[in-house]
Each structure stands twice: as structure tokens, then as C-alpha cells.
Amino acid sequence: MHDRHWIASRARVAAHRRLSPSGLALWGLLCACLLALVCCLPVRAAESAAAAPAEIHPWVALPLGQVTELPEACLLADLQPGLPPGDAAPWLHVHLPHRWKDTHAGFEGSMWYRFRITLPAAPDAPWAVYLPRVVMNAQVWVNGVALDYTGSMADPVTRHWYVPLLFSVPANLWKPGENIVHVRVASGYQARNGLAPIQIGPVDTVATVYKHRKWAQVDGVQIAHVAMISLGLVMVIVWLRDRAQSAFGFMGASALFWGLSTLMMISPTPLTDLLVWERLSFTATVWYQLALTAFFFRFTERPWPWVDRLVVTMALLVPAYYLFFPRFEITAAIYALIYGMALTGMVAAIGHVLRTRRPDGAWLVLGCALVVPAGAHDVMVQLGSLPFDSVYWLPLAGPSMIACSFMILAGDYARSRQALADLNASLASRVAEREQALRESFERLAALESAQAVSAERSRILKDMHDGVGAHLTSALRQLQGPPDTPVDVPLVTQTLRDSLDHLKLSIDAMSLQPGDVVGLLASWRFRLTPRLKAAGLELVWDVDDLPSWPPGQTPVLRQVQYILFEGLSNVLQHSGATRLVLSARVFDDHLRLSLIDNGRGWHTSPKASGHGLQTMQGRASLIGARLEFLVPAQGGLELRLSLPRTARQPGPALSSAA
Known part of the structure; x- marks a missing residue:
């Protein structure tokens, strides 16, 4: 039991001592900086020891x-520029590299x-004098x-401070x-x-070393x-199109200013006055560092209002300070403050990556692992x-x-596009399922x-037979069942039965007519x-033109x-007493005209006072959008004129055909 409590206690102590992801990231950065410092300090000590002056050069x-490096030289301030001073001048023996200070x-x-x-x-081929580093220019x-x-x-003076220089020396200038x-x-x-230290040797060999360093x-x-400026432009454009990507917007701005400041720094020939050029380069350097700081804090996906305010304030004030009050000590303190802010944000960003296991977060850790030692190395170069x-x-x-x-950023958008593609595929699958369901529903x-159409057609046929054939049969039945003392009017009954039979035949013919075939309808009739x-005893005259198909038909x-x-x-x-009947059909621009013209007695009363059959005819004409007219020709008789419009109209419910 005692051992169990002791083990549990040690586990709790170990858990408390375990570092958080942010602590691990901080320890990693500190170790990288310490490693760079330890590796570089011995070099500085050796250089200082080598810089001790000697009495004789x-x-x-x-x-x-062969190429030979010359690490020693004699030094003399050029108070009156002209030809190289002679041996009698007060030369000072120094070791290279040498700083004037x-x-x-x-x-x-x-x-x-x-x-x-x-x-x-004497060499038989040109030699060269190679200057790896000279500040600012040399002859x-x-x-x-x-x-x-x-x-x-x-x-x-031309700014060749970071540009290696190569001077070709003709062979005849050398002597044994x-x-x-x-x-x-x-x-x-x-x-x-x-x-x-300079190097002298054959021009081909020295030129190879020069090209590599250049x-x-x-x-x-x-x-x-x-390339970095190009990537920065892409990230800024992404931020402008997607304001949620503010972190990468700051990284894009940092890339732009970083690239500009470096290109301005190594450019031998400024495009403006040298003082203005140096101040612009300093401003670009400060801005890229501040934008990089803002990126690290925005990358944590947490609000840092004080960081935003500090970054904006320094971005406005630091260039103004450098414009009016440039002092090395204050400038160094500003750089140190910005570096400290950037390192703090870097630690927070790496802690966020480790804590949330953010996708592609290893790229951020890799970038920081490259930049931190490089920054420590360059600071040590600056400090000597x-x-x-x-x-x-x-x-x-x-x-x-x-x-x-x-x-x-590319990984984020690749995953977004993949998620969108998966969503589109899912939606396409669901749409296909819905389309199939709708197709089945439509079927x-x-x-x-x-x-329903068959049923409606069957009902319509039954109604037509009821209203037409049925009505005629009913009339014939009534005629046969008249009063016992009244003889049956056989011709009238016969006429009624013939109407019923004709009506039935026409109903059957109508079922086989092609849509729009008015000529076929008239031929069947x-x-x-x-x-x-x-x-x-009625003569039928056929006066029908070749009619086009009637769209509403x-x-x-x-x-x-x-x-x-x-x-x-x-x-x-039944009523006209005519001996001649003309069936006429004509085509016009906007309608077809069908006419029945007889030579009978014509109208003895107004058409409006007609019976039920004529009212049914008017109703049917109105139902299909046609116009029905009863005209009296000049030669007498009566014309039934039916004008069929050549525009489509849906038919309404069927009407009774009973006369």
C-alpha cells in the first residue's frame, strides 16, 4: 500500500513538471539560439587573437x-587621395578581416x-585579385x-558592401x-x-570562387x-478575397516588405538619394518585422488586441523617429523590442500548433527552425x-x-477544396437520389x-353518347309511346333514330382523328x-380548300x-326545307372558316330566340374560342359560319350535344 501511494505521488509530481506545448516550443527556440551562440563565440575569440598587430609585414x-589568401596587410589612411603611398609612409601592420573602428x-x-x-x-596567363567583402567600394x-x-x-560611394569584387590583372603587370x-x-x-582577407591567383580558378560567393x-x-515577393502578393490577394485569412494577409505583407528591404539593402546603386534610400530600407525592415509579429499572434486564432494596437503604433512612429532622430542606440533597442515581440508570437504560434495539432503546422515549426538560427547568426555578425x-x-x-x-495556406485551401468536392459529391449523390425519386414520382x-385521361375520355364519350345518342333514343322512345289514340309518326321516329346512329358514328370517327386534321374531320362528316x-333529297356541294394543320385542334x-x-x-x-347544301372551308391569316350554306327558307325568327340546340352550339363554340355566326346570303337561305382561331386554347368541359 505504501509503495502504491509513493508511485502515485511521483506520477503527480512528474505530471506537474511536464512542460506544456508552448513551453516545449520556447525551450526549443532557446536551445537553437544557445547552440548558434556557442558555435560562433570561439570564432570571434580566434579572430580577436589573430588581429594582434605585428611589427614587420x-x-x-x-x-x-594556385589561389592564395592574404590575411595580413599594411594600413594607411588616405588623407590626400591620389597615387598609392610609398614605403616611407607610416604604414600600420594589421590582420584581416580589419574594421576601421x-x-x-x-x-x-x-x-x-x-x-x-x-x-x-611571371605568370603566362591573366591573374585576378578577389575581394570577398569590402565596405563600401574598392580600387x-x-x-x-x-x-x-x-x-x-x-x-x-557605390554600395558594394555585400557584393564580392573581382579584378582581372593582365599577365604583363606581374614580374618575377x-x-x-x-x-x-x-x-x-x-x-x-x-x-x-583577399585572394590572388589564376583568373579561372578565382572566378569560380567568386561566382559561388556572388x-x-x-x-x-x-x-x-x-519569389518571396510573388508569394507575398498571392497571400495578400487571398486575404483581399477572403478577409478571414488575416494571419496570411500579414504574412503576405511581411513577405512584400521583407523582399523589398533585402533587395534595397544589397542593391549597389540606390534609385534615390542615399540617405532617403537608407531610411526607406529601414522602414521596410521595421514593417516586415511588425507584420511577421502580427502573423504569429493571428495564427494562434485568439484575440490579441494589445498586439494589434502596438503593431500599428510602432508601424507609424518608428519610421517617423528614424526620419528625424536617428540614433544607433535607440535603433538597436527598437530592433530588440521587435525581435522580442516576434519571438513571443512565434512561441505562441508553435504552442498553438502543438496544442491543437493543426494540419500542416509542421511547416510553421520548420520555418521557425530555419529563421531563428539564421537570425541569431546575422545578429552575431552585426555585433562582431x-x-x-x-x-x-x-x-x-x-x-x-x-x-x-x-x-x-495552400494546405488549408487544398483541404477546403477537397471538403467542397466531397460536399459537391454528396450533394450530387443526394440530387441524383432526389431526381430518381422525382422521376419515379413523375412516372x-x-x-x-x-x-385519369382515359377515365376522363371514357366519361366524355359516355356523356356525349348520353347527351347525343341517348337523347335521340329517348326522343324516339317518347315518339313511339305517344297517346293510344294518336298514330305513331314513323318518319319522325325514323329521323330521330338516324340522328342517333349518325351521332354515334361521328363520335367513333372523332376518336381516330389526328390532332389538327380539320380536313379529315370534314371528310368523315x-x-x-x-x-x-x-x-x-338534299344536294351536298364540297367546297373545301387544302387546309393546314390546326394547332389548337x-x-x-x-x-x-x-x-x-x-x-x-x-x-x-328539320327546319330549312333546303334542297342544296354547300360545305365550305377556307384558310385565313388568323383563322379557319367553316361554313354550311343552304338555300332554304332562312330565319323566320331572331337567332337569339332559337331553341336549346342552337344555344348548345353557341356554348360549344365559346368553349373552344371559336366564333359562331348565322348569316343570310344575298341569294337567300342561311349560312352557318364557324371561325376557328389559329392560336392554341385549352378546351373546357364537354357540353351536351342534345338539340
């Missing part, structure tokens, strides 16, 4: 065919460096002959034995003036920072803890960090509508009723037309 023997603090102007070398023989003399140089040695090489260095605005310090940095001619790491690590941040509705007309509509003509013929047979 020895001659250095240069073997032919170590021997001539506060001196501005130009400085002579003298190198004494011996050659076993080389070999045995009293000046070599061509790049830029300006007078105010404003003793040779003197002078390097005149011109200072510039706010420059850490000095010279790194790529690392100038060409590669320019390409990397142009590393050799004067060290290559700055941050111009190469910065684009890597921006690329890592862009990978996070059921179509089947139901078809059944003529075929069925011609025998009856002949039996009644669906089967129910054609049936209404058929019934109207049938009722008209019944009236002619």
Missing part, C-alpha cells in the same frame, strides 16, 4: 597555378591596404598600375620576385567599413526574394561575434519561412394522369352524312367542331 610567396574609430574617407607578394616567375593597384573598377569611389598590390577602400553612409550573396538572394566576411543567413532563410507559410403521376342527305376540340356541324345539319334537315 613579411613578404608572402605565391605559388603559380578597431584602428581608426570615426574615420570617414578612404583607406589604403598594401600587400607584399613574391612570385617565382586595386598592381605594381603601381590602377585596374578598372566598378561604380564610384567618391561621394556617393617582389610585387606590390594596393587596395584602396572608400567608405560610405552608415557603413561598417573594413576589408576581409550567387550566395547577390544572385541567389535576389531570385529568392523576388562572427567574422567580418561571413555570409548572412537570414536573406536565404527568410524566403524559406515564407514558402513554409505558403504551404500552410407515377404520368401513369395516374394517363389513367361528309362520308357519314352523305347517304342521309341523299335520302332527304386536339381531339376534344375537334369533337366540339364536329358536334357543331352536326347540329347545324340537323337544323337544316
Whole structure:
């Protein structure tokens, strides 16, 4: 029991001592900075020891065919610029790399460096003098002959402080034995003036070393920072289109200002006055650091109002300070404050990644792991803890960090697009299911509508038979069942039964008519009723043009037309006493005109006072949108004129055909 309590107690202590994700991230960064410091301090100590002056500057023997580094020189301030000073001048023996502040603090102007070398023989090919680092610009003399140089040695001095220089020396300038090489260095605005060890040797071999260093310090940095500016523009555009991505908006702004400040820093020739150029470069540097700080705090997805206010305030005040009151101590303190804010935000962002296991968060950790040691290295170069001619790491690590941040943004949008694609696929699947369900529903509705249409058609046929055939049969039955003392009017009963039979035949014919076939309707009407007309002594004249298809002429509509003509013929047979009947059909622009013209007695009363049959005809005509007229021709008789409009109209419910 005692052992169990002791183990539990030790577990609780271990749990309390366990670091949080933010603590782990902080310890990692501190260890990286400490490692960089430990690695660099011995170099500084060795450099300081090597910088001790010697009383005699020895001659250095240069073997032919090899590149030799010259770490010692004689130094003389150039008080009156002109030709290289002679041996009688008060030369000072120094070790390279040499900073002016170590021997001539506060001196501005130009400085002579003298190198004494011996050659076993004169080279038969051009040699070169290579200056890895000179601040700001340099001119080389070999045995009293000046070599061509790049830029300006007078105010404003060309800013070659981070550009390696290569001077080609013709073979005839060298001589066997003793040779003197002078390097005149011109200072510039706010420059850490000095010279790194130079190298002399065959031009082909030296040029290879020069190209590699120039790529690392100038060409590669320019390409990397142009790419970084491009990535920054992309991230800013993403932020402008999606304001929820404010963190990456700040990272894009940081990339833009970072790239501009670095390109301005390494540019040999400013586009403006040198003082204005330096202030613009400083402002861009401050702004990219503040934007980077804002990115880290926004990346945590937590509100930091005091950080936003501090970043905005410093972004406005620091450039104004540097414009009017530039002091090195205050500037260094401002940089330290901004670096501290950026490191704090970096720790918070890495803690957020570890705590939430954010997707693609490893890219942020990788970018920070590249930038922190690089930043520590460059600060040590600035402070003099590393050799004067060290290559700055941050111009190469910065684009890597921006690329890592862009990978996070790209991962977010890739996951968003994948989620959108999955959602679209899910929606497409659901829509397909709904479409299938709707299709099945429509098929059921179509089947139901078809059944209803069949039922409606059956009901309509039954109604027509009831109102037409049934009415005639009922009339015939009444005629046969008259009073016992009244004889049956056989001709009238016969006529009624014939009407019923004709009505039935026409109803059957109407069921097989093609939609819009008015000529077929008239031909059927003529075929069925011609025998009856002949039996009644009535001549039928066919005067029908070749009619086009009638768009509104669906089967129910054609049936209404058929019934109207049938009722008209019944009236002619029963009331007109005519001997001749003309069936006419004409086509006009807006309607078709169908006419029944007889030569009978015509109207003895007003059509409005007509019986039930004529009212049914008017109702049917109105139902299909047609116009029914009863006209009296000049030669006498009566014309039934039916005008059919050539525009579609849905038919209404069927009407009775009983006359």
C-alpha cells in the first residue's frame, strides 16, 4: 500500500513538471539560439587573437597555378587621395578581416591596404585579385598600375558592401620576385567599413570562387526574394478575397516588405538619394518585422488586441523617429523590442500548433527552425561575434519561412477544396437520389394522369353518347309511346333514330382523328352524312380548300367542331326545307372558316330566340374560342359560319350535344 501511494505521488509530481506545448516550443527556440551562440563565440575569440598587430609585414610567396589568401596587410589612411603611398609612409601592420573602428574609430574617407607578394616567375596567363567583402567600394593597384573598377569611389560611394569584387590583372603587370598590390577602400553612409582577407591567383580558378560567393550573396538572394515577393502578393490577394485569412494577409505583407528591404539593402546603386534610400530600407525592415509579429499572434486564432494596437503604433512612429532622430542606440533597442515581440508570437504560434495539432503546422515549426538560427547568426555578425566576411543567413532563410507559410495556406485551401468536392459529391449523390425519386414520382403521376385521361375520355364519350345518342333514343322512345289514340309518326321516329346512329358514328370517327386534321374531320362528316342527305333529297356541294394543320385542334376540340356541324345539319334537315347544301372551308391569316350554306327558307325568327340546340352550339363554340355566326346570303337561305382561331386554347368541359 505504501509503495502504491509513493508511485502515485511521483506520477503527480512528474505530471506537474511536464512542460506544456508552448513551453516545449520556447525551450526549443532557446536551445537553437544557445547552440548558434556557442558555435560562433570561439570564432570571434580566434579572430580577436589573430588581429594582434605585428611589427614587420613579411613578404608572402605565391605559388603559380594556385589561389592564395592574404590575411595580413599594411594600413594607411588616405588623407590626400591620389597615387598609392610609398614605403616611407607610416604604414600600420594589421590582420584581416580589419574594421576601421578597431584602428581608426570615426574615420570617414578612404583607406589604403598594401600587400607584399613574391612570385617565382611571371605568370603566362591573366591573374585576378578577389575581394570577398569590402565596405563600401574598392580600387586595386598592381605594381603601381590602377585596374578598372566598378561604380564610384567618391561621394556617393557605390554600395558594394555585400557584393564580392573581382579584378582581372593582365599577365604583363606581374614580374618575377617582389610585387606590390594596393587596395584602396572608400567608405560610405552608415557603413561598417573594413576589408576581409583577399585572394590572388589564376583568373579561372578565382572566378569560380567568386561566382559561388556572388550567387550566395547577390544572385541567389535576389531570385529568392523576388519569389518571396510573388508569394507575398498571392497571400495578400487571398486575404483581399477572403478577409478571414488575416494571419496570411500579414504574412503576405511581411513577405512584400521583407523582399523589398533585402533587395534595397544589397542593391549597389540606390534609385534615390542615399540617405532617403537608407531610411526607406529601414522602414521596410521595421514593417516586415511588425507584420511577421502580427502573423504569429493571428495564427494562434485568439484575440490579441494589445498586439494589434502596438503593431500599428510602432508601424507609424518608428519610421517617423528614424526620419528625424536617428540614433544607433535607440535603433538597436527598437530592433530588440521587435525581435522580442516576434519571438513571443512565434512561441505562441508553435504552442498553438502543438496544442491543437493543426494540419500542416509542421511547416510553421520548420520555418521557425530555419529563421531563428539564421537570425541569431546575422545578429552575431552585426555585433562582431562572427567574422567580418561571413555570409548572412537570414536573406536565404527568410524566403524559406515564407514558402513554409505558403504551404500552410495552400494546405488549408487544398483541404477546403477537397471538403467542397466531397460536399459537391454528396450533394450530387443526394440530387441524383432526389431526381430518381422525382422521376419515379413523375412516372407515377404520368401513369395516374394517363389513367385519369382515359377515365376522363371514357366519361366524355359516355356523356356525349348520353347527351347525343341517348337523347335521340329517348326522343324516339317518347315518339313511339305517344297517346293510344294518336298514330305513331314513323318518319319522325325514323329521323330521330338516324340522328342517333349518325351521332354515334361521328363520335367513333372523332376518336381516330389526328390532332389538327380539320380536313379529315370534314371528310368523315361528309362520308357519314352523305347517304342521309341523299335520302332527304338534299344536294351536298364540297367546297373545301387544302387546309393546314390546326394547332389548337386536339381531339376534344375537334369533337366540339364536329358536334357543331352536326347540329347545324340537323337544323337544316328539320327546319330549312333546303334542297342544296354547300360545305365550305377556307384558310385565313388568323383563322379557319367553316361554313354550311343552304338555300332554304332562312330565319323566320331572331337567332337569339332559337331553341336549346342552337344555344348548345353557341356554348360549344365559346368553349373552344371559336366564333359562331348565322348569316343570310344575298341569294337567300342561311349560312352557318364557324371561325376557328389559329392560336392554341385549352378546351373546357364537354357540353351536351342534345338539340
